[in-house]
Amino acid sequence: MKKIKKKICSAAALTLGAALLLAGCGSEDGGQKEIKKLKIGISVYDQYDTFVSEIVSYLQAYAKEKEKDWGISITLDVENANGSQMIQNDQMDGFIRDDMDIACINLVDRTDASTIVEKAQASNVPVIFFNRELVEEDLERWDQLYYVGADAFESGKMQGEILVEECKKNFSKIDKNGDGILQYVMLEGEAGHNDSMVRSMSVISEITDRGYLVEKLSDEIANWNRDQAANKMKQFMEKFDDEIEVVLANNDDMALGAIDALTAAGLSTKDENWPVVLGIDGTTVGLEAVEDGKMLGTVLNDAKGQARGMLELAYSIVSENSLPEEFELLDGKYIRMPYQIVTVDNLGEIQMKLMK
Template identity: 75%
Template sequence: MKKKTERIYRTIGVFTTAAIVFSGCGTGQSRKEQDGKNLKIGISVYDQYDTFVSELVSNFQDYAKTREKDWGISITMDVENANKSQMIQNDQMDDFIKDGMDVVCINLVDRTDASTIIEKAQASDVPVIFFNRELVQEDLERWDKLYYVGADAFESGELQGDILVEKCKKDFNRIDKNGDGVLQYIMLEGEAGHNDSMVRTMSVINEITGSGYLVEKLSDEIANWNRDQAANKMKQFLERFGNRIEVVLANNDDMALGAVDALEAAGYDPDSQDWPMVLGIDGTTVGLNAVNDGKMLGTVLNDAAGQADGMLELARSITAGTKLPEEYELQDGKYIRMPYRIVTQENLGEIQMLLMKK
């Protein structure tokens, strides 16, 4: 018997009556028969506890409510949690197909193992929008109804490096606590083999050293994008290196915040000279709060709202043949990539105002 997958929540479109929506779901009504009046979207996330992914899905739901009125249709969403299991996610694809989804949005558990989902989608003629966790390019090119919405991981690492470089230009002595002219750092990485993790780890260091600064890696550890895991790793770093740590580079905000948790638990004060420069990536709400409080030097905004809106616009374009808005240009007929933005205390207010308008 197929293992029951974990459902996060189900959102039923409210523009039309519930009776019409349930009629479409219960009879296995085909996409062609629905004639564009009801857009059914299946969404599977690799882990519902990932802060960035959770915010992206929340934005997607909010935009769907607005678009129902703008487009005059009902939008039905089924959001599932794969619980970090590719096998569960593959089974969820079967459920989406059986339930007659018009398009499926997949946040891959394993970016190198998309074949099963692609084969199921192609056999049933169900378009797939992969998002946030970029699959291998060769897989995306296997069928003309496969797409990816996300951002350029290389750019995020570069911008994270730029934040530290600008701080070095203004106050190098504040960072270089031991006065040796070298930045001693530790790295908190996402998953082993994950594209964003590898690229961010490489590009941030290339940006710092390319700007003329010397660095020394004290240690690095994989913390799987997870705040608690990062806190445990940081505790070990502090026990081993103590005040030698001048910079903490984390592949995402959750891991940066895990480092902050460990620093605070060890009695470090964000206002003291002993507090290292902590940098994240994603621009989550909790990450922005930490920047505001001076606990993080900065983060790089990964536009969750823009990606969510781009996914929804793409889903509509695929199923109804509508033209995509200019801001969501489809690159190579496959990709929508949203730009990153640096966030520090200096421009935090501007960024927050921008996010409020979305």
């Protein structure tokens, strides 16, 4: 496969300073390679991760739509690595044997991308990593490696903003013991996972930077998993009981696990001891929990936008065509979709957006 030749397009002046905009960059000769098919190998770290499965569903739906628009056949080979980096490495071998035009990899271990990178480069198969961001040094090892996702810091900050805005309106209701301090527990994704670490840090920074005092009662790793989170929340409740005022979860599945444990203990949202629960991702089930009042809010991680960005980028790479303007390729490597705060106040608007 011929490599894309990247170039920097003309700069546009921005107010209060000049900045370079990378947009509409195609092959150096401005041409487009005619293709009749697009074969994409997709490996996900865990098919039971709600958010990742939603990305795949959106990707499959968008591929059917774009087959007609582009006049080509699109084949998606979706594989589950089942939490094993070794299995995922083998799946990359399979993609190469099956002559996939490109691979989309949702890394099991973000710090262990070397094998996939080496296999891809040796076989000249471009790779789009998605959702679980690899180490920057690995992404720079070859010019045919890309990443589609979002900025984890932004999601944690927005999660903190949701709590801050609620505190402005109902602090005395949240601060059940009246000590002026928010007692919280945290459910974290994975040890060493970039999104987990950054979200955990930035949410607390946002809350304290806005002038609120916090006290961490406990935090536990729940591996993005609803059942694990329910077990951890049960342990929190056995130890701290009604001291828990806020539950901060790195994703919606873990927030829902906390809600499962609260419900199993016989609590309802009408009870005084029901804590504020916050998630991240804006999954379908997460949005339902916001609608039901079980979760104060979540942060929409644009699964639909990421899926579309991946497919558009894959087509752009293989056909040597330019990306649509809505997807900016930052530093020739990254597509980052923005997050969006979701509370009951804008829930209907978000749900309508996702239905389009």
